[in-house]
Amino acid sequence: MRFEGPAAVAARREELARKDPDVRTLRVCGGPGCLASGSRELLAALKEAAVASGLDPAKRRISFTGCLGLCERGPLLELDPEGHFLRGVAPSDAAEVVGTALGEGKLVPRLSPNPESPEKESLEFYGPQKRLIMRRFGKIDPESFDDYLATGGYEALVISLFESGPAETLRRVAESGLRGRGGGGFPAGLKWKAMTGAKGTPRYVLANGDEGDPGAFMNRSLMEGDPLAVVEGLTIGAFALGAERGIIYVRNEYPLSVARLEKAIAGARARGLLGENILGTDFSFDLSVTEGGGAFVCGESTALMASIEGREGTPRVKYVRSTEAGLWDKPTVLQNVETWANVPLIAANGPEWFKGIGAKGNPGTKVFSLAGETRNTGLVELPLGTKVGVLVNVVGGGVRKGRRFKAIQSGGPSGGCLPESALELPLDFDHLTEAGAMMGSGGIIVMDDLSCPVDVARYFTGFLAEESCGKCVPCREALPVLREVLSDLTRGSGRKGDTDFLEKQAGLLKETALCGLGQSAANPVLSTIRHFREEYLEHESGYCRSGRCRGLYVPVIDPGACRACGSCQKVCPAGAVGGKKKEKRTVAAGKCVGCGACLKACAFFAIRAERKEHVG
Amino acid sequence: MPKTNPGAPEAVDLTGLRGLLESRPPEARELLPLLRDIQTRYRHLPEEAVRGLSEYLGLPLARVYAVSRFYKSLSRVPKGERLVKVCLGTACHLRGAPALLEALEGKLGLALGETGKDGRFTLESVNCVGACALAPVVMLDDEVHGKLNDESLADLPL
Numbered sequence A: 001m002r003f004e005g006p007a008a009v010a011a012r013r014e015e016l017a018r019k020d021p022d023v024r025t026l027r028v029c030g031g032p033g034c035l036a037s038g039s040r041e042l043l044a045a046l047k048e049a050a051v052a053s054g055l056d057p058a059k060r061r062i063s064f065t066g067c068l069g070l071c072e073r074g075p076l077l078e079l080d081p082e083g084h085f086l087r088g089v090a091p092s093d094a095a096e097v098v099g100t101a102l103g104e105g106k107l108v109p110r111l112s113p114n115p116e117s118p119e120k121e122s123l124e125f126y127g128p129q130k131r132l133i134m135r136r137f138g139k140i141d142p143e144s145f146d147d148y149l150a151t152g153g154y155e156a157l158v159i160s161l162f163e164s165g166p167a168e169t170l171r172r173v174a175e176s177g178l179r180g181r182g183g184g185g186f187p188a189g190l191k192w193k194a195m196t197g198a199k200g201t202p203r204y205v206l207a208n209g210d211e212g213d214p215g216a217f218m219n220r221s222l223m224e225g226d227p228l229a230v231v232e233g234l235t236i237g238a239f240a241l242g243a244e245r246g247i248i249y250v251r252n253e254y255p256l257s258v259a260r261l262e263k264a265i266a267g268a269r270a271r272g273l274l275g276e277n278i279l280g281t282d283f284s285f286d287l288s289v290t291e292g293g294g295a296f297v298c299g300e301s302t303a304l305m306a307s308i309e310g311r312e313g314t315p316r317v318k319y320v321r322s323t324e325a326g327l328w329d330k331p332t333v334l335q336n337v338e339t340w341a342n343v344p345l346i347a348a349n350g351p352e353w354f355k356g357i358g359a360k361g362n363p364g365t366k367v368f369s370l371a372g373e374t375r376n377t378g379l380v381e382l383p384l385g386t387k388v389g390v391l392v393n394v395v396g397g398g399v400r401k402g403r404r405f406k407a408i409q410s411g412g413p414s415g416g417c418l419p420e421s422a423l424e425l426p427l428d429f430d431h432l433t434e435a436g437a438m439m440g441s442g443g444i445i446v447m448d449d450l451s452c453p454v455d456v457a458r459y460f461t462g463f464l465a466e467e468s469c470g471k472c473v474p475c476r477e478a479l480p481v482l483r484e485v486l487s488d489l490t491r492g493s494g495r496k497g498d499t500d501f502l503e504k505q506a507g508l509l510k511e512t513a514l515c516g517l518g519q520s521a522a523n524p525v526l527s528t529i530r531h532f533r534e535e536y537l538e539h540e541s542g543y544c545r546s547g548r549c550r551g552l553y554v555p556v557i558d559p560g561a562c563r564a565c566g567s568c569q570k571v572c573p574a575g576a577v578g579g580k581k582k583e584k585r586t587v588a589a590g591k592c593v594g595c596g597a598c599l600k601a602c603a604f605f606a607i608r609a610e611r612k613e614h615v616g
Numbered sequence B: 001m002p003k004t005n006p007g008a009p010e011a012v013d014l015t016g017l018r019g020l021l022e023s024r025p026p027e028a029r030e031l032l033p034l035l036r037d038i039q040t041r042y043r044h045l046p047e048e049a050v051r052g053l054s055e056y057l058g059l060p061l062a063r064v065y066a067v068s069r070f071y072k073s074l075s076r077v078p079k080g081e082r083l084v085k086v087c088l089g090t091a092c093h094l095r096g097a098p099a100l101l102e103a104l105e106g107k108l109g110l111a112l113g114e115t116g117k118d119g120r121f122t123l124e125s126v127n128c129v130g131a132c133a134l135a136p137v138v139m140l141d142d143e144v145h146g147k148l149n150d151e152s153l154a155d156l157p158l
């Protein structure tokens, strides 16, 4: 099984390429969204149907694959090689899908979102995307080493080891301008160069798979969809940096990521692509996985290292850089898993190629998880520099019918909210930071007119107050205070001047906290105040125009706009909506419990959240 | 200093403990992995196991306590037979997770973080299970239930 040199790898790849041309594969999306909509049951039903219909399992295959992206319409399927894309497939469809699609390579029109042009690329959701990191999602079984190899896997390592050498490999990464995908956007090459002069052995390369952003799953999808790309990236990095050991640190909640990575590592080791004398060279490197224990702060670089060492995962002051004294005080380079997955692409194709994608100073693509109030949500990969508006209105298909766009929140708890003007902004590290948000890990939440910026700020501040490790005073003390004031505002006990107070305290926190958690914790507060100050002031006087904060508004139905459909009445849990069939409805303010259900249910914009005082 | 939980049944059968510990080398960096192993096996960290671990790794008990208190996945109190986890991630928050949590608290008679007296359920929160498109979601052990509303909540096997 062991590859003794590059020729053996090439031979095996060729052998796989010569596979029977008549093979057809149904790939079932195994991304977290589709798993939740039942793709595991679907896979079982499909396999059963295939056995029942007597298809030759060597030629008609069924397997899981990485996230196909359009989670909203799951479970999703892709037929290889036809490229047919099916959505909303239920176990009860299994017999038909197996017979028509897998058996005959024909389309099942009723399961296709666009039967005229059945590839997924024809959908607006996929149109503007460029799937590089996700290029194997839908094309391979993430647990199959052969699938990885057959799709160009380990070409880059061979080039690095036998053509480039360590110095050229490092130069490629440095000149590519690759920036860290974990949030900070720090140039990877600068970090790598800083390690070259460092002393001490062993040297470490680490991958950050902690994915702490509470509304994001792109790193998870990568580790589960193409784990070997992370492994190969780390191996190439280790070669360039002279590292002997690598560790992938994975968030506690991701058992499937751990299993897939471990399987990938075992597969690479068995083939001599990890371990002693890789591909017969004198380069030796091995890799393992460490699981976190459930603490957001462990995503921070120094805390992550403390956690691997078996201590409490609290950050330290960075007098000394990790590239000189990191894990166990040895030279260490830490990158996000997506950063590592970019490395094989750059090592193989060179820096010029990479710089040709994305925007100036922001080369390459970025995976985003798009969630919130757009019509389409899911996992998206775009060239950096794509306009925010393209993400929201083309990929996302705009906000849901009858609603108005209000803001995007990007970067999770360290990021911020941006208003409508942001739709013109290029989606890259620099523009978002300048606007007071942050790229962060790539979590993007779209907010409509029923989402309240004060509530969102309270949400993230509450999250961070819980997650603050308590080591430094500003973070430990300020976050609960901010949370308290924000909670007051959203509960109707706000005071005049609260907004100014928040602004001042958040500003102080930003300047004095020890680590990135506290330093960026102010962003959700400051950015929402900056762009939605008026709504903050309204909350001071007990009014929430978004109809989100309970008790801070009364729903009022505009008789001119009401079409008497009754959907508000149906969803009201308190019986506060009056009016008979075919009559225009009204709300009895006294009975309203302020849940906001009617506002969401009205498709005609007929219900407004009014100030209580204005309603008799 | 964490106390042992007075209500916790300390009569845990620890016969397998030795083997569990020895499945990993006695090195400091195995502290968190071993704590996780113990948590998985016993659904909490029994006092005796924590002491055994401290001895096995040759680490001060204080350090083992400190680490076991730091990480949220570790618990000194036994967890229920089934874990009910409400997603409080961003997307779920925006689509009504707070109200869902309230409803679940009422249904189970438990506040967030509590385990029922009968030991059947523990109510916890998670942050994003990757099913944002199906928000709001609840996990029952490893099963994800999405697009929850009052009706579908009533259908959950609780």
Ligand SMILES: Cc1cc2nc3c(=O)[nH]c(=O)nc-3n(C[C@H](O)[C@H](O)[C@H](O)COP(=O)(O)O)c2cc1C
Binding pocket: A179, A180, A181, A182, A183, A184, A185, A186, A208, A209, A210, A211, A212, A213, A296, A297, A298, A299, A300, A301, A302, A334, A335, A336, A337, A339, A441, A515, A516, A517
């Ligand atoms: C509180 C906090 C949490 C963080 N969480 C993560 C995380 O979950 N994943 C990640 O890759 N980086 C996270 N980071 C950034 C890391 O400290 C580090 O910069 C990053 O892993 C470096 O890799 P990159 O340059 O490839 O992004 C976090 C930083 C802070 C301050």
Ligand code: FES
Binding pocket: A214, A215, A216, B087, B088, B089, B090, B091, B092, B093, B127, B128, B129, B130, B131, B132, B133, B135, B136, B137
């Ligand atoms: S926020 Fe709940 S699944 Fe993502």
